[in-house]
Amino acid sequence: MQIQLKPINQQVVAVVGASSGIGRNAALQFANRGAKVVVAARSQPGLESLVEEIQKMGGEATAVVADVTVFEQVKAIADRAVEQYGRLDTWVHNAAVELYAAFEVTTPEEFKRVIDVNLMGQVYGAMAALPHLKREGRGALIHVTSIEARRSLPLQSAYAASKHGVDGFLESLRVELMHEKLPISVTNIMPASINTPLFNKARTKLGVKPMGVPPVYQPSLVAKAIVEAAERPKRDVVVGDAGKAILAAQRISPSAVDAYMVRTAFSGQRTNEPKSETAPDNLYEPIQGYDKIEGDFSEQARSWSF
Numbered sequence: 001m002q003i004q005l006k007p008i009n010q011q012v013v014a015v016v017g018a019s020s021g022i023g024r025n026a027a028l029q030f031a032n033r034g035a036k037v038v039v040a041a042r043s044q045p046g047l048e049s050l051v052e053e054i055q056k057m058g059g060e061a062t063a064v065v066a067d068v069t070v071f072e073q074v075k076a077i078a079d080r081a082v083e084q085y086g087r088l089d090t091w092v093h094n095a096a097v098e099l100y101a102a103f104e105v106t107t108p109e110e111f112k113r114v115i116d117v118n119l120m121g122q123v124y125g126a127m128a129a130l131p132h133l134k135r136e137g138r139g140a141l142i143h144v145t146s147i148e149a150r151r152s153l154p155l156q157s158a159y160a161a162s163k164h165g166v167d168g169f170l171e172s173l174r175v176e177l178m179h180e181k182l183p184i185s186v187t188n189i190m191p192a193s194i195n196t197p198l199f200n201k202a203r204t205k206l207g208v209k210p211m212g213v214p215p216v217y218q219p220s221l222v223a224k225a226i227v228e229a230a231e232r233p234k235r236d237v238v239v240g241d242a243g244k245a246i247l248a249a250q251r252i253s254p255s256a257v258d259a260y261m262v263r264t265a266f267s268g269q270r271t272n273e274p275k276s277e278t279a280p281d282n283l284y285e286p287i288q289g290y291d292k293i294e295g296d297f298s299e300q301a302r303s304w305s306f
Contacts, residue, residue: 025220
């Protein structure tokens with residue numbers, strides 16, 4: 001079945017996890033293309049500054065403060081879109097938290113919290129959005145995961161498990177919608193290492209501030225892929241050629257990727273900047289000062305990808 005999605009300038013788009021990084025850039029790109037945007041996150045200051053930025057460029061935006069681990073708060077995002085703009089056309093779910101720690105020093109509570117935000121939050125998002133997309137007769141569910149939806153890295157067991165879970169959930173949902181002949185596209189956006197404030201906000205037990213395994217890419221590349229998927233249906237989108245290389249190698253020889261990870265992924269995720277595990281993080285509450293698009297790796301981040 002061919003799915004025809006509306007042009008961006010005719011859409012109402014909800015972006016969840018919009019206060020910083022990829023989500024913030026995506027909201028700006030949608031607004032710049034003429035979409036009406038509902039932005040959601042836990043950080044009220046981040047949302048307020050984003051709405052102001054969108055309105056200054058002549059766009060329309062509404063903010064909803066929400067914690068994605070609470071279904072009623074997620075449902076309120078979709079409901080607000082319909083109340084404010086009459087409908088919902090695209091749901092972009094990007095909210096995530098990160099924990100850098102060896103599995104043996106990860107607590108049950110920490111592991112569960114990552115699953116609750118990164119997996120159950122995405123599930124709640126789809127549950128909240130689907131009734132509105134069905135009523136509209138078409139639409140797009142766009143879920144941002146990671147290349148770790150297909151290939152896990154060490155020191156990120158909870159994060160990798162959550163992203164694998166989203167991938168499995170989306171595959172099942174996509175086929176159910178196809179079976180019902182509903183013109184709703186389901187897209188999994190899988191970024192490689194992206195230069196966002198995630199690394200500043202993550203809880204770390206590595207003794208240093210973490211970083212993404214190089215090469216690192218700019219958030220604008222992922223945001224561009226999200227906006228494209230809202231207009232032209234796509235199934236899976238890997239952003240970052242290094243991510244594509246890893247996933248290709250994973251299909252050929254997982255054990256070779258294991259060996260590569262042993263050599264590169266432990267040192268590759270560490271900066272030289274000391275950071276205590278008691279330093280502020282956003283695992284349970286938002287932290288201030290990081291409501292921006294780019295992180296600390298702009299000098300080395302690529303704004304292009306093959």
